[in-house]
Amino acid sequence: MVLQMRQAGLYCPAGDFYIDPWRRVERALITHAHADHARWGHDHYLATPRTVAMLYHRLGEISAQSIAYDHTLTIGGAKVSFHPAGHLPGSAQIRVEVGGEVWVVSGDYKTEHDGAAEAFAPIKCHTFISECTFGLPAFHWQPQAQIFDEINTWWSDCAKDGIIPVLGAYSLGKAQRILAGLNSDIGPIFTHPAVEGTTEILRQSGLNFPTTRPVTKDVDKATLQNAIIIAPPSATASSWVKKLGPISTGFASGWMGIRGIRRRRAADRGFVISDHADWDGLNTAIAETGAETIYVTHGYTEIFAKWLSSQGYDARCLDTEFQGEEDAGEDST
């Protein structure tokens, strides 16, 4: 076995390392900086340069080494390389080769190119460990241009009515994707400090986003004329935002495609936009790996594994402690 499940997470015996472990380990290879994949407390981290920058921002003083995409590193008896996962800037699939056998761990991924994250690259392998957060046929994303039209129309309608739209989007990944799609001719873009922080780290890593300004104490109603505010979902319901005057709340997530969840979120508007692959995206990505064995994690694993088996794959569920950040509210700070 190139990789096996241990108590601390997915382990490679040949290289003596873990991938996205959930208990403290010596050497952790990290697919991306979302909290359920990149946990605190490991002795040593290995990740792409953008992910390493984000790990320093989120975890503070850690020992980390960066590895460029498509570069091969030998760790013990394993050859390791990182490849774009399209989930958020810096996110990676990790390829592990031992004695000619190749396994790929997808991490979280999205097949549609979003203009902010590096485009997803299919990697040939024998065994593919795939997330399936949205592994049901009901999940089918509309083209993102259409969703951005909806968001920009909502913004300009609010501006006309003197209302401030406050859009809930996770501070790492979703927020920057939204920024890249906003029409800044409508008005100024303001951010919650958590969103400003992660965006600034990504700017320093060489990415361009429209000008933003954090909502600080000196920001008043006049300053916010025609503005939109991007904030972590949990912050859209807090008193912080209600003080700003009449607002309209929105939430941007794949889960907005499910009516019950939209109601629970109590947002005025739901925009169905996800940083995970939809049903077609998952099936295409899996077929393109050429893998015969598929392990599935995150979300609708049993249903999705059954579907893959019916399509002729050797498919199994993998029990992990990833939460699927879209529902976990990891950015509640």
Ligand SMILES: [Zn+2]
């Ligand atoms: Zn993620």
Ligand SMILES: [Zn+2]
């Ligand atoms: Zn995840």
